[in-house]
Amino acid sequence: MHRPMGETVIAWEEVFTVGTDHAVITWETPDAPGETTVYIGPSRAQLEKRVLAFQETYHWAEVTGLRPDTRYWYQVETNGVRGPLGSFRTLPAPGGRHLFSLALFSDCHISAGIGSGDPNERYFGKLLTHARELLLHGLEDARRRGVDLAFMPGDITEAALPEQYKEVRDEVLPAFGNLPCHICPGNHDKYERRSPGGQGVGARGFWEYLGKSRNLYKSVRYHRHQFLLLDTAVRDIDHGWINAQQIDWLTQTLNHNGQHPVFLLLHHPVTGPDLWHGLLNPGRFRKAVRAFPNIQAVLCGHMHRCLVAYGAPEETPYIELPATVQFPCGYAIVRVYENGFTYNAYKVSRPDLVDKSRNRIIFGAVGQAIYTRYAAGGVGDRNLARTREGLIHRPVLFEVFVRLRRSEARELCARAQPSPGAAVAPAEQGDRVRVVLGRHASWVDATDLRRTLEYQFGLRASVSQDGGYNLPPRFRKLWGGTG
Ligand SMILES: [Fe+2]
Ligand SMILES: [Fe+2]
Incomplete structure (x- = not known):
């Protein structure tokens, strides 16, 4: 199950835009052009493959035809190398025409x-x-x-x-x-x-x-x-x-x-x-x-x-x-x-x-x-x-990641193929790389993944929240946000 990674590394992978019926996921494969593939579906067991472009190093995957207020699972792929398996929730429709x-x-x-x-x-x-x-x-x-x-x-x-x-x-x-x-x-x-x-x-x-x-x-x-x-x-x-x-x-x-x-x-x-x-x-x-x-x-x-x-x-x-x-x-x-x-x-x-x-x-x-x-x-x-x-x-994602030295990061990315998949990004510390192993709309799924990683790879990963605070109004007041 551990496939060698070759030269392709999924870098800077992110779910940038999430609408009611579409989402845009971008990533790069520096110096390794290849196809822009996304697996997407309503559960991790029902992922449909969509190939959106070929021979790119900058990957722009816009997936359309999604349903509002629905959780989707996804994973990106280039040259057979997979990014982290993750999930996001589309925005609810505001109502009316x-x-x-x-x-x-x-x-x-x-x-x-x-x-x-x-x-x-x-x-x-x-x-x-x-x-x-x-x-x-x-x-x-x-x-x-x-x-x-x-x-x-x-x-x-x-x-x-x-x-x-x-x-x-x-x-x-x-x-x-x-x-x-x-x-x-x-x-x-x-x-x-x-x-x-x-x-x-x-x-x-x-x-x-x-x-x-x-x-x-x-x-x-x-x-x-x-x-x-x-x-x-x-x-x-x-x-x-x-x-x-x-x-x-x-x-x-x-x-x-x-x-x-x-x-x-x-x-x-x-x-x-x-x-x-x-x-x-x-x-x-x-x-x-x-x-x-x-x-x-x-x-x-x-x-x-x-x-x-x-x-x-x-x-x-x-x-x-x-x-x-x-x-x-x-x-x-x-x-x-x-x-x-x-x-x-x-x-x-x-x-x-x-x-x-x-x-x-x-x-x-x-x-x-x-x-x-x-x-x-x-x-x-x-x-x-x-x-x-x-x-x-406001959508929210819980990101599961570890900070590792470059060589360790490469090894982990290879071991993580094809599941759970991995992407890299620079870390806040100079000699480290941030390896993202999953990004989920649910905190429970993110912490489950963290536990699995500990068992599977002996890794102590962290979970950080990326994005919105869908808190009820009274909680937001406590946070001092009502100015
Ligand atoms: Fe400006
Ligand atoms: Fe300005």
Whole structure:
């Protein structure tokens, strides 16, 4: 049963996106091209083989035709080498008809070849030379998935230089064609003195190049839903601030809106005052929105990571969007239904660029292990559903893993074939590799696997939770998440 592994190693395997009817699993087989195969089914005994591509080293397996709120078992394979046998649960359907979908592209940092030399560019893999390419690929992907309108909540340009606003005007916005695209500024879009050579035009870029009005906050109505875009950026400052004029406008607009569902979009996170990167006056914002339970979600960018928190009005998801320009090089789709919505983050379908970004993260493997966990979040930070009663469902996975020296890891990967299978990723310690032996939607299955491994291989594996917290509201309050 222990088949030799050969040269193929399943690396960076992850369930990135989980929807109501589809899932995207990605992995790499460095220097060993081969087929992209997934075994998937409703139980470990009923796995159906799907071969999705050949001769790839970056593997992108999108499995479709799944049922909502259903547990699926899966295992990936390339050149006869298998990744960990795992399971995940699809999102529940929000209820009612699907009405429309929106695409979100945050932190695109269109650069026209000029960087601002910030730490993200120097140390954390911000791919300025590919900024436009990544965004346009994401746009193509989102169109294929079927979207009706798009939003870009800030950091559209890298440093608000005239040539960058020109690139947005001439090369980026025309690509949206007849897909309506609404934008609001981020801190980088308001750089003046802080841009290279102090040549930034700041907010003027919005009205001089992009034909926007002086007020950069606005309301968009679509199918009896309201989208409120706020302007939280301040000239030459990275923190956010929401001014009194906008708070008044926000309150009035929400009052006039009645009971229609509302989505709020802004560049800076408003999770709490402890986040120095975020809004400096989050209390003003939360106080203004507290009385409006029809707010469905608050969506923001800026942090270049996937994270879901909760805030006012009670139990509202505060969603941080992935950056297109930097690992995980993602965009998001919100599918709106009569009784709720689903939110999914996707990697742009350029896994070579996703990998390039990850490889530019400092401190080698250790940096990659730490930063990628921050930027990609857990599966419940990338995917969620809000259903009829306003309940939030976030998938969760329990990962069974060991940290080993490289040579031991290779040996274990070989011994673990074909069951339970294994994948490798860098560990937080320099001389170690993280070997993942299973990832399950159920804690019981994960701990069962841990016990089996101890018996089978004499291994002491750990179990860590990746993703959401589907706790009842009263428990979430104890966790301090209702802001
Ligand atoms: Fe950004
Ligand atoms: Fe930002």
